[in-house]
């Protein structure tokens with residue numbers, strides 16, 4: 001049996017839009033998702049887990065189940081309903097009351113400033129493709145640093161790569177644009193520039209606490225030893241992993257990263273120019289990140305693909321339906337020999353180990369790492385208040401063992417946040433893809449600890465991976 005360090009943080013992750021519900025309450029301004037989800041007609045973010053009202057219950061559960069920390073986000077449009085300008089005091093008061101309850105329950109808030117929920121006014125105005133919105137984001141971040149002095153851990157963004165790709169490459173998120181590599185790369189860069197500016201403001205004003213960014217990092221392996229497949233895996237990795245880690249820890253894009261990005265853009269008959277001045281801020285910030293947050297759920301095997309881009313995103317849990325082939329990058333293949341969730345996410349704990357060791361080698365100034373999301377989407381069976389989610393426990397055990405091995409091999413991993421603390425609303429999957437330690441009956445909003453919650457508590461108490 002493997003162990004975790006005694007001071008290892010065991011947390012639970014949430015995000016404002018997926019947990020709070022109350023999308024029109026408390027003076028909150030709209031976000032693009034509100035309208036988008038109504039148009040799609042499958043489900044909405046109401047009532048989600050009603051964290052807006054139920055947070056005292058969720059934080060009490062954290063205390064009871066030895067969950068040291070809650071990862072949560074501040075909904076930008078609760079503070080600035082239009083993204084900038086007038087402050088909504090009710091929203092400010094709401095987060096102060098959440099942080100007061102955290103304190104009462106000895107649960108440390110680990111707060112994300114932007115988790116997929118740009119206010120609608122700014123979203124409609126180009127979101128992060130529009131550099132004016134970077135100014136608004138930086139002002140919002142500064143407002144948070146000054147107002148919420150209860151918070152010690154800040155993350156600027158949640159998952160820059162999925163924001164850019166889901167909005168402009170796969171089209172899974174609003175505004176549903178597909179295969180636009182120019183917009184994808186521009187959005188990635190502008191968000192990394194925004195991150196750097198927020199970090200620099202945080203450090204130059206000597207705010208108390210720590211700041212970092214949460215990246216979704218999914219290892220890419222070649223589907224075979226052929227040079228073509230090796231090249232395809234390299235291209236996919238360059239766009240989804242290296243581009244972001246270079247920006248975060250070097251403050252510029254290395255030549256090998258830029259060669260790969262240029263090749264992808266050219267294959268899609270486009271190009272992107274960066275403003276050289278951006279790298280001044282980015283280089284300054286590169287040594288100022290206190291930590292890296294890693295969201296890791298799965299890994300990908302990539303083979304050469306020369307055709308037009310074609311996709312099917314499995315949003316219903318019908319196993320085996322996922323298709324991902326991108327022109328100029330490659331095809332992510334199915335691996336029938338490896339376990340997967342019903343949503344075709346390949347379960348491969350070794351991938352997280354490989355990723356952690358690689359970061360230590362390639363970006364020695366990474367400082368420290370928190371696993372800010374990992375967990376298993378599962379169609380939980382609820383029987384008279386009992387939820388036996390053994391597959392989730394097996395999943396967690398595998399990933400915890402990888403983390404423990406990486407720590408033994410010298411990677412500085414300081415904590416883990418399961419996605420998710422309680423069942424929440426899933427952006428493109430709705431409510432039947434559950435991740436929580438606590439089952440939520442979305443009609444009554446009653447919480448029920450799953451078998452995994454008892455397992456997690458024991459791991460937290462003993463720091464032994466049982």
Ligand code: BGP
Nearest residue numbers: 015158159162377426427428433
């Ligand atoms: C990450 C997001 C989370 C969460 C999670 C699970 O990308 O940061 O917000 O949604 O993935 O994804 P899904 O709900 O699509 O299964």
